[in-house]
Amino acid sequence: MTGDAPLWRRREPEAGYDVVIVGSGGHGLATAYYLAREHGIRDVAVLERGWLAGGNMARNTAIIRSNYLWDASAGIYEHALGLWEGLEEELGRPVLLSQRGVLNLAHTTHDVRESVRRVNANRLNGIDAEWLDPEEVKKLVPIIDITPALRYPVLGATYQPRAGIAKHDLVAWAFAAAADALGVHLIEDCEVTGFQRRGDRVVGVETGRGPIAAGRVALCAAGHTSVLTDRLGLRLPLQSHPLQALVTQLLEPVIDTVVMSNTVHVYVSQADKGELVLGAGIDAYNGYGRRGSFATIEHQVAAAVALFPVFEHAELLRTWGGIVDVTPDASPIIGRTPYEGLYLNCGWGTGGFKATPGAGHVFADTIANDRPHPLAEPFGLDRFAAGALVDEHGAAAVAH
Amino acid sequence: MLLIPCPWCGPRDEAEFRYGGQAGVAHPQDPWALDDRAWADYLFVRDNPEGWFAERWFHTSGCRRWCHVLRDTVDNRIAASGPATTQAPDPGTGRGGGRADPSSPATAPTTPGRRA
Ligand SMILES: Cc1cc2nc3c(=O)[nH]c(=O)nc-3n(C[C@H](O)[C@H](O)[C@H](O)COP(=O)(O)OP(=O)(O)OC[C@H]3O[C@@H](n4cnc5c(N)ncnc54)[C@H](O)[C@@H]3O)c2cc1C
Ligand SMILES: [Zn+2]
Numbered sequence: 385m386t387g388d389a390p391l392w393r394r395r396e397p398e399a400g401y402d403v404v405i406v407g408s409g410g411h412g413l414a415t416a417y418y419l420a421r422e423h424g425i426r427d428v429a430v431l432e433r434g435w436l437a438g439g440n441m442a443r444n445t446a447i448i449r450s451n452y453l454w455d456a457s458a459g460i461y462e463h464a465l466g467l468w469e470g471l472e473e474e475l476g477r478p479v480l481l482s483q484r485g486v487l488n489l490a491h492t493t494h495d496v497r498e499s500v501r502r503v504n505a506n507r508l509n510g511i512d513a514e515w516l517d518p519e520e521v522k523k524l525v526p527i528i529d530i531t532p533a534l535r536y537p538v539l540g541a542t543y544q545p546r547a548g549i550a551k552h553d554l555v556a557w558a559f560a561a562a563a564d565a566l567g568v569h570l571i572e573d574c575e576v577t578g579f580q581r582r583g584d585r586v587v588g589v590e591t592g593r594g595p596i597a598a599g600r601v602a603l604c605a606a607g608h609t610s611v612l613t614d615r616l617g618l619r620l621p622l623q624s625h626p627l628q629a630l631v632t633q634l635l636e637p638v639i640d641t642v643v644m645s646n647t648v649h650v651y652v653s654q655a656d657k658g659e660l661v662l663g664a665g666i667d668a669y670n671g672y673g674r675r676g677s678f679a680t681i682e683h684q685v686a687a688a689v690a691l692f693p694v695f696e697h698a699e700l701l702r703t704w705g706g707i708v709d710v711t712p713d714a715s716p717i718i719g720r721t722p723y724e725g726l727y728l729n730c731g732w733g734t735g736g737f738k739a740t741p742g743a744g745h746v747f748a749d750t751i752a753n754d755r756p757h758p759l760a761e762p763f764g765l766d767r768f769a770a771g772a773l774v775d776e777h778g779a780a781a782v783a784h
Numbered sequence: 785m786l787l788i789p790c791p792w793c794g795p796r797d798e799a800e801f802r803y804g805g806q807a808g809v810a811h812p813q814d815p816w817a818l819d820d821r822a823w824a825d826y827l828f829v830r831d832n833p834e835g836w837f838a839e840r841w842f843h844t845s846g847c848r849r850w851c852h853v854l855r856d857t858v859d860n861r862i863a864a865s866g867p868a869t870t871q872a873p874d875p876g877t878g879r880g881g882g883r884a885d886p887s888s889p890a891t892a893p894t895t896p897g898r899r900a
Binding site: 608610611614619620621622623624668669670671672673677678679709712768769770771774 | 785786798799802803805820821823824825827828829830831832833834837839855857858859860
């Protein structure tokens with residue numbers, strides 16, 4: 385919050401809404417905003433069981449990029465990046481988008497081939513991408529160790545100059561303020577515990593604060609989506625895992641871009657204040673406790689210190705975790721369900737922050753028109769039974 | 785950090801194990817009898833409960849055998865474990881699949897079943 389005026393009004397839930405959105409992360413808030421702004425649907429409530437944007441939205445490492453291999457992924461993430469670039473103007477509030485560039489390191493011959501292929505695929509899709517050799521990586525990131533002696537030496541990197549980070553809390557608050565101004569009700573401390581049905585149609589939700597009728601119900605409950613759909617007997621190809629991040633003490637500026645490595649599995653950027661922000665992979669096992677295992681921290685810190693020897697002097701300040709839902713192909717599920725009036729936006733796994741404006745934009749369009757937005761169409765639930773290419777984590781250019 | 789009770793080696797650090805997901809998912813007896821949706825279900829859909837979960841772990845750095853473990857996915861309490869050749873523990877009752885700690889009586893979950 386800035387100044388004295390709250391960014392959004394505290395509301396009591398009403399008996400019913402045209403659209404009820406479950407979950408007030410970035411995706412839920414953006415969806416509500418675009419429903420109101422682009423589709424004129426303003427009778428919308430966003431129900432949040434905790435506090436606004438206190439889930440993964442408040443816990444991520446804030447990396448934004450669109451250098452995905454698969455055309456459909458490149459399509460939706462680049463759509464999001466385009467929206468990011470105009471977001472401060474659109475919402476009239478700062479989100480501190482910092483296009484400081486993202487490097488994805490390659491450490492093996494296979495990595496190199498995959499990376500060069502991805503650069504070419506990105507360019508064919510009109511996405512800025514370059515292949516850098518180790519010397520060029522060193523020029524951008526002077527503190528990185530590019531000597532061949534490393535267990536996993538740096539053999540090069542892909543580079544997306546337009547990629548970067550944004551301040552996640554500010555993003556959420558900007559969407560919240562803009563949605564509130566358009567009449568959307570943002571209701572915290574209101575857990576959805578079940579659904580009201582008429583036959584195969586969902587007509588409302590049960591909540592900790594009583595039943596709420598709804599013309600349409602849209603799930604943006606990252607990490608907990610299948611817990612909700614279980615109550616309808618709808619099983620989804622989702623597994624929920626803890627994902628953690630950590631920050632160090634404040635340091636002098638040492639790195640002014642974002643460096644990611646899937647092979648040794650660490651991501652790092654430096655916050656404006658000076659903390660090094662480090663992320664890694666999910667815990668292998670399912671979990672809903674918002675703390676990850678120490679073994680993951682150990683691996684990520686070891687990888688970070690090997691790549692950036694100066695990090696060995698940094699004190700670890702704090703670690704935390706979120707719960708992400710992962711699909712078999714590391715791609716989201718967006719669209720309709722076998723229940724009329726129930727829409728899914730889930731499965732963004734470890735990478736949904738970068739999609740926030742794009743996900744909200746195409747999801748709002750999908751809900752408003754009761755058919756998938758063209759950019760969302762490849763991400764329908766039916767792809768798993770339709771013979772589509774599945775089990776392609778590499779295609780999404782993410783590791784888990 | 786999980787302390788996973790291997791039925792053969794006793795309680796060991798999670799770093800020694802590989803995760804195998806949901807326990808008791810049998811290969812369809814007659815795959816040709818399944819339609820696309822049922823086949824996709826078998827391939828891609830697993831339970832994902834917030835609460836007790838019967839799962840498989842492989843003791844990679846130990847005896848290199850698979851076991852079943854009954855774990856609460858919210859607070860990581862482990863209620864039971866047993867050889868993978870036995871019946872997977874029942875998330876509803878917490879029974880079956882042997883005991884969590886071979887040296888002490890079985891600790892059945894106090895609040896079995898899915899969390900609210
Ligand atoms: C440690 C970590 C690092 C990450 N790093 C990145 C990154 O660098 N780049 C990137 O692109 N992505 C990253 N992600 C992933 C990204 O944060 C998520 O994909 C994205 O935030 C998901 O969308 P969301 O913002 O709507 O989710 P959330 O913010 O999690 O929103 C879901 C909301 O639903 C609420 N909810 C759940 N169940 C109910 C219910 N029954 N009733 C009411 N409300 C409910 C939750 O409380 C929560 O507020 C990271 C995630 C984590 C945890
Ligand atoms: Zn063993």
